[in-house]
Amino acid sequence: MSSKPYDQAFKYLAEQDAKSLLILLGHLKANERAVIEKLPLELSASTILTDQTYRVTNAKGKFIVHPEAQTQWNDDVLTRMPEYDARLWMKYRLPIFSYVLMLTPKGLPGYLPDSGRIQAGVLEIKSAFKLVKLWEIPAHRVLAMPRQNLLPFIPLMKGGEKELQAAAKALRGVKDERLKGDLGVHFLMLGGLR
Secondary structure, eight states: OOOOHHHHHHHHHHHHHHHHHHHHSSSSSOOOOOEEEESSSSEETTTTSSSOOOOOOOOTEEEEEEEESSOOOTTTTTHEEEEEEEHHHHHHOEEEEEEEEEOOTOOOHHHHHHOEEEEETEEEEEOOOEEGGGGGBBBHHHTTSSSGGGGGGGGGBBOOOOHHHHHHHHHHHHHHHHHHHHHHHHHHHHHHTT
């Protein structure tokens, strides 16, 4: 992921509120109990950095959740995902669940892939991922959750003026002034992608 300003909103959510991100991705339910442990971003072999990885332990067991955020589609995700996931498996030896969170539909091909593949001689690494299209997630559903760290993503979700106003009102209601400032900045930056 690049260091562009709108990428900071994803990084902020990933760092500050892992559960909200996993709910946004559809991996956890809003009221589901889970222990989420943030893992180092660096995967050894040669240094590569994922956008984020988590070890999650819940009633289903222990596994790795690996989300990558894209502001626009880039075909290199089809080789990056299997490389990341193979390295994650080699390091942690746990089941991997991968997500590509698309912030905008820009560049998205007509045929939507659900896996990536690396073919290198006799070696083949294939990794399935769930493509999450932010603009298809109903904003009203997220607004109904008590997850204020998701508010900056409302401008990119399915909805209109009513939802934007509700998100702005909810942001004004955040009591912690520093958090309110951070969320407001991310709300404006992501809103610029709309």
